[in-house]
Amino acid sequence: MKACARVFSAVTLAVLTAVPALAQQTSGVPGSPAATTTLDGRYIPNPPAPFGGVINLDATNSTPYWPPTVVPPKGAPNVLLIITDDVGFGAPSTFGGLIPTPNLDRIANAGLRFTQFHSTALCSPTRAALITGRNHHSVGFGVISELSTGYPGYNSVITKDKTTIGQILKDNGYATSWFGKNHNTPSFQASQAGPFDQWPIGMGFDYFYGFMGGETNQWQPGNLVRNTTPIHPYVGKPGWNLITAMADDAVGYLNQLNALAPQKPFFLYYAPGGTHAPHHPTPEWIAKFNGKFDMGWNAARDQIFANQKRLGVIPQDAKLTPWPDDLLKKWDDLPADEKKLYARQMEVYAAYLAYTDHEIGRVIQAVEDMGKLDNTLIIYISGDNGSSAEGTIHGTPNEMTNFNGIDVPVADQLKYYDVWGSDVTYPHMPVGWTWAMDTPFKWTKQVASHFGGTRQGVAVSWPNRIKDAGGIRNQFHHVIDIVPTILEATGVAAPLQVDGIAQKPIEGVSMVYTFDKANADKPSTRTTQYFEMVGMRALYHEGWIASTTPYRAPWDITAPTPKDIINGVKWELYDITKDWTQFNDVAATNPAKLRELQDLFLVEANKYEVLPLDASSLTRILTQRPSITAGRAEFTYVKPLTGILPGNEPNILNKSYVITADVTVPAGGGNGMLVTDGGRFGGYGFYLLKGKPVLLYNLEGVARFRWEGAQALTPGKHSIAFSFKYDGPGFGKGGTGVLSVDGVEAARQTIPHSVPFVFGVDESFDVGSDTGTSVEDKDYQVPFAFDGELNKLTFRLEPAQLSGEEKKVVQDKNGKRD
Template sequence: MICVASAQQITGVPGSPSATTTISNRQLPPPDPKFGGVIKDDALQSKYWWAPRVVPPKAAPNVLLIITDDAGFGVPSTFGGVIPTPTMDRIANEGLRYNRVFSTALCSPTRAALITGRNHHSVGFGVISEQSTGFPGYNSIIGKDKATVGRILLDNGYSTAWFGKDHNTPAFAASQVGPFDHWPTGMGFEYFYGFVGGDANQWEPNLFRNTTQIYPFQGQEGQWNLVTAMADDAIDYMTRIHQTDPSKPIFIKYAPGATHAPHHPTKEWVDKISAMHLFDDGYEKLRERIFANQKKLGIVPQDATLTPWPKDVLKPWDELSPDEKKLFIRQVEVFAAYAAYSDYEIGRVIQQFQDLGKLENTLVIYINGDNGTSAEGGPLGTPNEVAFFNGLNMLPAEVQMKFYDVWGTQYTYNHMSAGWSWAFDTPFDWFKQNASRLGGINQNMVVSWPARIKDTGGVRNQFVHVIDVVPTILEAAGIKAPEMVDGIKQAPIEGTSFLYTFDEKNARAPSRHKTQYFEMMGQWALYDDGWLLSTKVNRAPWEAFGPANPDPLNNQAFQLYNLNDNWNQTDDLAAKYPQKVKEMRAKFVAEAKKYQVFPMDASVAARIVAPRPNITAGRSEFVYTHPMVGLPQGDSPFILDASYTFTADIEVPQQGAEGMIVTSGGRFGGYGFYLLKGRPVWLWNLVDLERVKWEGQEPLAPGRHVLEYDFKYDGLGVGTLAFNNFSGLGRPGTGTLKVDGKVVDTKAMPKTLPMILQWDESFDIGSDTLTGVNDADYKPPFPLTAKLNKLTIKVDRPQLSPADIKKLEAATRNNQMSE
């Protein structure tokens, strides 16, 4: 429940320019007040009157809401981890530690719940936008009846800003065509400095200020890093607001890219962590060390035990080769450096609140992770996460060792071995994506508010979910949830305020949040006043390309835990209490119906290429007559698993020409059509492991030319996914490069990219933003010095014949029988 705001508070002389007022919050924005002055025929006989400025209730705090990325319970030193996080330690010592904070098991669903106070399916984020489907719980569209905390605080007189990751703008609304109502600036945040999407190259990110893409790193490649730049920008923002109006409270959502892949810390931080030798004895020993630390801190019960190491899933450390051990240690040191580096920069932001004299009345909520640690690098890790999303998740150590010296630099898009991820989720097991295991959903959090919280250094064990953050902030500010926003009746807030836990007298009070469902890609759980019903894990996060569970609601093995007695989910009671299992299954169904969880879908990779309403939907031909850059992947022509033809009509000047005609993707996966020393080139970058090139042998003579690259695909395409069959994806094909109708190069490709290009890169015409697809040939921006008259792209997608459909139906039946 959210407390009712106190009666309207008015300061100053009514009608004067300095008068202020709070608002009832029944509707946002508040209606314009009736004019209270006097109007006569002339100004001398009239009396002016100004509407009072809207302000929050007296003593409403500044709010700094921090959420890190892909970080499990055992990552920070604050909760027993070995990675130094002194900023989080500081907030814990000045406030409270919470060890029962729950996420949704995946990034943007958690973030949607965090900013709205509603469950992730309630606001359309059953999965990430890149997997969105046309159902209310999965369309990645936050409804107008569910205003964000940014919007509520903005209309109540706060300055509102969002820094870092924005993974709540639909992938099909992320271009300069808009619409912008689901960008941060359209959701109640006056200022945005960050990236749009799930990942970001921290060295050269797809960075925006509000809705304009910016490139502050140009000319500083390998030196500039977003982790520091973001803190710099936040410090500048809050200083500007304070110097302009010291009385105006600030709300900042601070969402660094760390520790989501790619792990991109600076060399200074890697050297610091490497010198500590934290990981030399392997991931099993790391897990034991973290667990012992957690017991010493009183974060984990003394009688708790760990689940066994999953030898059938992750190879024990002692069975690794010397190269694997060396590689894995490098992987985890870079990850740890990234976490420590991010915590340090967060500390600079908090220190600025103190330097401005604002920290005493600032509510700091610092959540470690939007889900458990990611295992999307697979058991071996990867130098390129884009490879994982294309089904390449078991690159041998000898291949990865080629990237050893540049691991974590701008030349990798790196992720670590899942063995480390398992250890960083201690005392729990499993990972991000696994909504039925605490390793995927049990985060931790520290909270400080010096003016309010006096039980400093305390620990809180109450159940808290990310949907509880909004009602807590509103109660702290004395602001009611609005009934109407922009004339639209608002859906109820679904979270429960945990403000009561700030008081020492409530340190051991029962949890007020009693029931909570969890569901992610067909794995699900139900928490009910200490009991947890969960489905047994049936898919590791790196197993994204197999057939999906056809009945994720019922085709499950069920586990039952009493978390009051068995804190970290080690003692399965399902066989002992079958009636309890039955009752909780029925309760989950009721919750699922209430919050738009149905229809449940256990597919993973198949949803990445599902049809969605982007600006290319239904189009097979695209024509461009002018250079343009920055079109995101979700809104650009999709040519994977299809035949296609690119035709460029250009004019070469007398001095010759070079430069990029068209490109999509970048260093870690994509294609480019360009002139290199006057010669036409088409290049496919296959996730930085191989590059296939077609090229003419002679420079183009001055004058007009028509260049064509034609690709004939030998596969059934994305239509196969309707049958849980991936055999039609990533198939071979033959490419032909022509100049003025004459073939200059033909080459067969034995395999093609099946799923995605590099997500954080864009589709560019006339130059190349961010990273290039082939460092050996050019450096961005590589502008085209020829005149582009017209670029035409035609895409021919495979259509399934009746015979194809019968074969796929049979294959699907066989798969289900084998399961």
């Protein structure tokens, strides 16, 4: 057995020599279950530790050994990373806004405000950069997954050589969790069929409670999951709201972790849906803001600008960028009914932001209640892009109308005045308020060329480390700088390999140097940063920024785009060392500097997978993507199935189709859902109501078309079918639908229009019952499970009927003829 012991010693020596990531420092002794080890972090997870005890013929003469538990470096802080959604720089009180955000204030007053921090101008690209420390194109998120185009910078796949901060910290001994929005799973992998390696639990997070996709109904989220399982905790609970429920779950998670393993540090990524549409605060929060915005968006903008100078979050010589008279009306020029509606829309938005900040405060308070606030690094990023202009000029009671090119007149919107923000609306505010929430900058979300789309207020606290409480930092930084900041703060190294896969370098730089008061005015360690979103682009370098003039307003989805996106756009130039707000375009007097930055943009674009540039929305919409439904014309279901997220269901848009349900009706008549996609704000439902077959088609809440049989079905077996003949080619055309029972026509109707692009982004496809919201509240409430037997449900789809231009786009995009 001495020979055996010598073998173990040799193996131990070999592993320690060959794998520098193994033990850096170890506590505990052989046989002790309390042994721990700290890695140097270059190769994770650490290889299995060699047996360190002694094995003889019997246990009496042997010594046991427990593999050490990996722990972070001594004194490493907990990390609470918070990011809100669609919040412009000028919205929160912390950065001069008119909306109270006392918990963002709390972090800023205990730590630092960062005034020149930047996003990518769009949600999931920013979030992909945030959790990887790499530019959004570098990790496949040049755009949102729903518009991915299959090029390396635009395929929405975070590859294994660019691991997340969750994985890094998890493999270094942290408890990792993710709450709220996940818009970083490819839409074509967001189903219960998996794979799950691109879901939060596959990207290094031990626990996930949140919603898939870019947004959700906060009253009745149809895309809410725990880990990978769809859940519907709102059913039977009037007044339930995800903003509060998510905070409840996070607080519960922290308390559970603290009770079970108080010594284990946590990394908690907290990403609520607020304030992305739909704006869904509770009534008591709305009441707090009644009448608060009657002054209008121009006066509000002036107030915010004055507040920003008073707080010192913009320079005293900063200029307020001019109001875009060519795009938006001034408040004083509006008729009374528009003022009434728009003020209400802003009241609800303000309530939503204040409500979201309040619930974030409960999570922060839970950390303090556990006695862990002093050694917790809290990074609170106010918004993942600028304020959203997706509500259009007039706002909307249903955001999906904008995405489908449908305008809702002000008179029709006023019908929702008293219930704006409730569960019967899916609302968004008008662009005038959006522009004001981005004060002092111009432009909005989606516009990567200007700070209105990319400048975010950030507050950071860490009482054990940051002593300059209430300090302001003006260094130029970007969302990719958060991961290296967390790594330096925790003492964890960026890995060279993860699971044996060599890692691409992290592209951000740490912001920790700014934590010291002595470095308050130190020049930024970030000297260059590119920006790009759907062809709109900019290049920052050493105090200068070159920016393309936006070729379309982001709220005008049908506006033409440049045929030559490389040379067919105008450029602007700003010296932001003297012009903090991009007020004074100096391109005409500095052509050499402009050319220098234009050339540097192409260098950066080539380096970070930004090419090929693409400004076409139509191209992105029509791109064929991988999915579990790709190439299928027939679908069959023989059992109830719920919670199938958008992109993974039979797509009936812009084509002819037939849905057939073979059922057994119980005695006394049948009730319940056979199949549905979408809900209250757009979609269809095929169901029995008091025995009568019904097909209800909801055109984004603007109109509802109904096919209903005249007679209740007799008990026994029946075949119910709905066939639709589409009047294409083109998007959103009408057609003729026929409802039949056992081969006999029961109802026929021709409709003038259909939904062209998307029913909704947060409702699911369900067979046998309904989750989320109902397509017709007057008929039923969820879950409305079918009380008979659904023997078989089939879909038969014909190809989409595209116009000549649309076909050419598909042909060019996919390199083949249709």
